[in-house]
Amino acid sequence: MPNSGESRSIMLLGNEAVAYGAVEAGLEFAAAYPGTPSTEIVETLFKLSKEYGFYVEWSTNEKVALEAAYGAAIGGVKSLVAMKHVGVNVAMDPLSTSAYTGVEAAFVVVSADDPDMWSSQNEQDNRWYGVRSYIPVLEAGSVLELKDVTIEAFKLSEKFKHPVILRTTTRLGHSRAPFNIGELVKRVPRGSIIKNPAKYSVIPAHARQLRRKLVERWLEIEKYMDTAGFNWIEGDGKYLIVTSGLAYGYVKDALSIMGIRNYKILKLSGMVPLPRRLVKKALDGVEKVLIVEELEPVVEVFLKSYAYDEGFSMEIHGKNLVPLTGELNLNKVCMALSKFFEVEYPYNPIKVNIEDFGLPPRPPVLCPGCPHRGTFYALRKAVAKAGVKPIYNGDIGCYSLGVLPPYNMQDTIVEMGGSIGFANGFAHILSDKEIPIAIIGDSTFFHSGLPPLVNAVYNLAPMLVLVMDNRVTAMTGAQPHPGTGFYQDGRDAPVIDIEDVARGMGVKHVIKFDPYNINEAVEKLTDALEIVKEQRIPVVAVAVRACSLYIDSIARRKGVERPLYSIDLEKCTACGICYNAFSCPAIVPLEDGKASIDPTLCVGCGECVYVCPYNAIHTIRPWTKEFESLWW
Amino acid sequence: MMKYCDILVTGVGGQGIITFGRVLSSVYNKRGVRVMMAETHGMSQRGGSVEVHIRIGDIHSPLVPVGGADVIIGLELIETMRVLRYANKDTIVVANTRMIRPALPKINMPSPDELISKAESLGIKILTVNAHELALKAGSALSVNMVMLGGLVALDILPGKVTKKDFLDVISGLRMSEINSKAFEMGYDAVKTIL
Ligand SMILES: Cc1ncc(C[n+]2csc(CCOP(=O)(O)OP(=O)(O)O)c2C)c(N)n1
Ligand code: SF4
Ligand code: SF4
Numbered sequence A: 001m002p003n004s005g006e007s008r009s010i011m012l013l014g015n016e017a018v019a020y021g022a023v024e025a026g027l028e029f030a031a032a033y034p035g036t037p038s039t040e041i042v043e044t045l046f047k048l049s050k051e052y053g054f055y056v057e058w059s060t061n062e063k064v065a066l067e068a069a070y071g072a073a074i075g076g077v078k079s080l081v082a083m084k085h086v087g088v089n090v091a092m093d094p095l096s097t098s099a100y101t102g103v104e105a106a107f108v109v110v111s112a113d114d115p116d117m118w119s120s121q122n123e124q125d126n127r128w129y130g131v132r133s134y135i136p137v138l139e140a141g142s143v144l145e146l147k148d149v150t151i152e153a154f155k156l157s158e159k160f161k162h163p164v165i166l167r168t169t170t171r172l173g174h175s176r177a178p179f180n181i182g183e184l185v186k187r188v189p190r191g192s193i194i195k196n197p198a199k200y201s202v203i204p205a206h207a208r209q210l211r212r213k214l215v216e217r218w219l220e221i222e223k224y225m226d227t228a229g230f231n232w233i234e235g236d237g238k239y240l241i242v243t244s245g246l247a248y249g250y251v252k253d254a255l256s257i258m259g260i261r262n263y264k265i266l267k268l269s270g271m272v273p274l275p276r277r278l279v280k281k282a283l284d285g286v287e288k289v290l291i292v293e294e295l296e297p298v299v300e301v302f303l304k305s306y307a308y309d310e311g312f313s314m315e316i317h318g319k320n321l322v323p324l325t326g327e328l329n330l331n332k333v334c335m336a337l338s339k340f341f342e343v344e345y346p347y348n349p350i351k352v353n354i355e356d357f358g359l360p361p362r363p364p365v366l367c368p369g370c371p372h373r374g375t376f377y378a379l380r381k382a383v384a385k386a387g388v389k390p391i392y393n394g395d396i397g398c399y400s401l402g403v404l405p406p407y408n409m410q411d412t413i414v415e416m417g418g419s420i421g422f423a424n425g426f427a428h429i430l431s432d433k434e435i436p437i438a439i440i441g442d443s444t445f446f447h448s449g450l451p452p453l454v455n456a457v458y459n460l461a462p463m464l465v466l467v468m469d470n471r472v473t474a475m476t477g478a479q480p481h482p483g484t485g486f487y488q489d490g491r492d493a494p495v496i497d498i499e500d501v502a503r504g505m506g507v508k509h510v511i512k513f514d515p516y517n518i519n520e521a522v523e524k525l526t527d528a529l530e531i532v533k534e535q536r537i538p539v540v541a542v543a544v545r546a547c548s549l550y551i552d553s554i555a556r557r558k559g560v561e562r563p564l565y566s567i568d569l570e571k572c573t574a575c576g577i578c579y580n581a582f583s584c585p586a587i588v589p590l591e592d593g594k595a596s597i598d599p600t601l602c603v604g605c606g607e608c609v610y611v612c613p614y615n616a617i618h619t620i621r622p623w624t625k626e627f628e629s630l631w632w
Numbered sequence B: 001m002m003k004y005c006d007i008l009v010t011g012v013g014g015q016g017i018i019t020f021g022r023v024l025s026s027v028y029n030k031r032g033v034r035v036m037m038a039e040t041h042g043m044s045q046r047g048g049s050v051e052v053h054i055r056i057g058d059i060h061s062p063l064v065p066v067g068g069a070d071v072i073i074g075l076e077l078i079e080t081m082r083v084l085r086y087a088n089k090d091t092i093v094v095a096n097t098r099m100i101r102p103a104l105p106k107i108n109m110p111s112p113d114e115l116i117s118k119a120e121s122l123g124i125k126i127l128t129v130n131a132h133e134l135a136l137k138a139g140s141a142l143s144v145n146m147v148m149l150g151g152l153v154a155l156d157i158l159p160g161k162v163t164k165k166d167f168l169d170v171i172s173g174l175r176m177s178e179i180n181s182k183a184f185e186m187g188y189d190a191v192k193t194i195l
Helices: A014-024 A039-052 A062-074 A085-090 A092-101 A127-133 A143-160 A204-227 A247-258 A276-283 A298-309 A330-341 A371-386 A398-403 A418-426 A442-458 A498-504 A518-535 A548-558 A577-582 B017-030 B077-082 B112-121 B131-138 B141-154 B164-171 B177-194
Strands: A009-013 A029-032 A055-058 A079-084 A107-113 A164-169 A175-180 A232-235 A239-244 A264-268 A270-272 A288-292 A315-317 A389-393 A434-441 A463-469 A510-513 A538-544 A564-567 A587-589 A595-597 A617-621 B004-012 B035-039 B049-057 B071-074 B092-096 B125-129
Touching: A009 A014, A009 B017, A009 B035, A014 A039, A014 A107, A014 A143, A014 A164, A014 A175, A029 A039, A029 A062, A039 A055, A039 A079, A055 A062, A062 A079, A062 A085, A062 A092, A062 A107, A079 A085, A085 A092, A085 A107, A092 A127, A092 A204, A107 A143, A127 A164, A127 A270, A127 A298, A143 A164, A143 A175, A143 A204, A175 B017, A204 A276, A232 A276, A239 A247, A239 A276, A239 A298, A239 A330, A247 A264, A247 A288, A247 A330, A264 A276, A270 A298, A276 A298, A288 A298, A288 A330, A298 A315, A371 A398, A371 A463, A371 A518, A371 A538, A371 A577, A389 A418, A398 A434, A418 A434, A418 A442, A418 A463, A434 A442, A434 A518, A442 A463, A442 A498, A442 A538, A463 A498, A463 A518, A498 A510, A498 A538, A510 A518, A518 A538, A564 A595, A577 A587, B004 B017, B004 B077, B004 B141, B017 B035, B017 B049, B017 B141, B017 B164, B049 B077, B071 B077, B071 B141, B077 B092, B077 B112, B092 B141, B112 B125, B125 B141, B125 B177, B131 B141, B131 B177, B141 B164, B141 B177, B164 B177
Parallel strands: A029 A055, A029 A079, A079 A107, A107 A164, A239 A264, A239 A288, A288 A315, A389 A434, A434 A463, A463 A538, A510 A538, B004 B071, B071 B092, B092 B125
Antiparallel strands: A009 A175, A175 B035, A232 A264, A564 A617, A587 A595, B004 B049, B035 B049
């Protein structure tokens, strides 16, 4: 880790660079809920906070995180909140009014967007949120600028005492590049009590005043964008290319590869609000314009309207040449430039018809030893035993992978908390034998499962709520949450028990089981389904067993030997249940269809023992006390 | 036209592809040469396809373009085939011959020889290495990534006159550095002999 003042360049992940930038800018308070591709920002802040004194927390969801950081900024403390793009939807209520009130110290909202949906349900372009909420948006022109633009976001926010959205993307946050770390100073947050209701208590009379001032401030911010160091015009020529955020990097590379020389670039790392005077200067004397931006035509819409106002009449191209969907890449940008400049497209790939290769797909799958696998397997049996017809209202987390074969047990997945939410609808429209089963993770339960569960109890919605409690927020890399019992840095934390929460909300039947004990899990789930069927009320079942990837990483770190299981080939009948119906990746079929356990992949969970009808699976290195002590 | 080198590394989650990329980029960063590396690891589960893009030189963006790879390094054969669209007629592909079965029920595995000859019939230059076997010889199946890194260095097409020693210096800072260095050397030698 670099020391203060050191200036040798080091390779950092983009998200790490954002964290370093924030600390360089004087960060005092950070809150976040994990979400790809934003998570590493706050993970890095946790590491840095020990030395540099600022406060960091994982909050229960994005709205809570945003309010915490917003509150701290009202209290005069430089704050940051980070989330993935859809997290901003969750936080939108307070964010929408934050520009009205402003703040007393810098308040930076990092929105990590996911063009191409590498790990998300949609690819919404959160620059629009800046437009509709009067919040300026900054985005680095390439990974290389990420740290500097983070610092600029703090400066801008501090100057106008106004929230700023720092937009990153999967490509920016998950690329590594060289960075120089500047001086980092220790800062312990110390805010103050604020008594200014005209500004911070937004009753209608105050809001009307604030709204007028907001519009004035917005014009000032637009002027700032005209001359800010992160926006500029470079080159000269009759053809202008306008770049928004990371499009700049692709455009620079593409122009160079294609040997194009006579061009002018308007490079915008601050595009909301669009700097009107700078745009006018760039358009002067130009014959033709191409706007290169990822996803939505945010710059295009505003630039065309300004051009009209100013009486320009040149050709302006944008989404007619640059695709609206998916992330940008050199191919897309070179194609757009080749049409715009009428030059040759530089790439000539070998024509490969990939279907001819007959390649099997390789989606991500549940890990070896994943407790979710046992729960899905047991749930399927219980559904059959109880004689109910389920709709599986799924949710977002590792268990979303239950949508794939062999489980096929996620009929709906839309957004975090949607499982219980959708079940609240299905519960009242199905016949008695048809039951909604809401499947939700532990972290998701705390994030957005509580209000819909209260609703189910209150409105007597028959459903089984199955909480898959693997003790951590596994999908985003095993961050702790309110039920985990420790903080990111390992210190003990209070435990909020999911069973207690459900009972406290008035759920009459709450059961708990260990998915590693599949037989017991089947019994308990069958009972639960029968109660739902007969009594027409919500029942909560909690499957408790830690994420095996997480436990395995601890075992490796501590040098604890894992148990190991093996298949007795004498007893194995080649039925395929373990590798087809159960599908642990550590179990692979041999040529003759019998099963074999790959000792490098097996984590020693023992779930498969219950699955084999012929008792062919047994342990060859049993569980030790030491291994058992890693679980909780 | 600027001088740069575009490298695509592919394989299966858990094979150490990101470590491969980090060693390579660290060698260049130490020399003050700009390098960028893009990772596709959206979800933390093991077992999915992983691609790492590494671009070296005076560049501003991290993704290798389709049809623009100078080298493709495949740590697993099915995944290597899956990314052939990145190749052009000058691209060199170095492929581990080993296949890893995706953990899905009832799938048909292709034959490695058939895959390789299909790729060759399209005019793709492909060098094959049994990296799994070499890694086991070096001392651990987990060092397949270093075997393949050795193979990349043996091609002698990396820009900026980097040497074997530059890589071994960085590898010496990794966990299991002895096994990894040995695996690197073995991959280097294996590719040198088939060049
Ligand atoms: C609003 C929102 N915030 C964050 C995410 C990112 N995310 C995806 S799944 C998940 C939580 C997973 O935790 P949990 O529910 O405990 O399930 P697990 O992965 O542990 O099985 C998160 C934070 C998201 N998809 N949507
Ligand atoms: S990371 Fe954990 S919860 Fe997610 S699939 Fe792997 S074992 Fe299961
Ligand atoms: S014990 Fe069985 S189910 Fe568990 S990881 Fe090993 S092979 Fe897979």
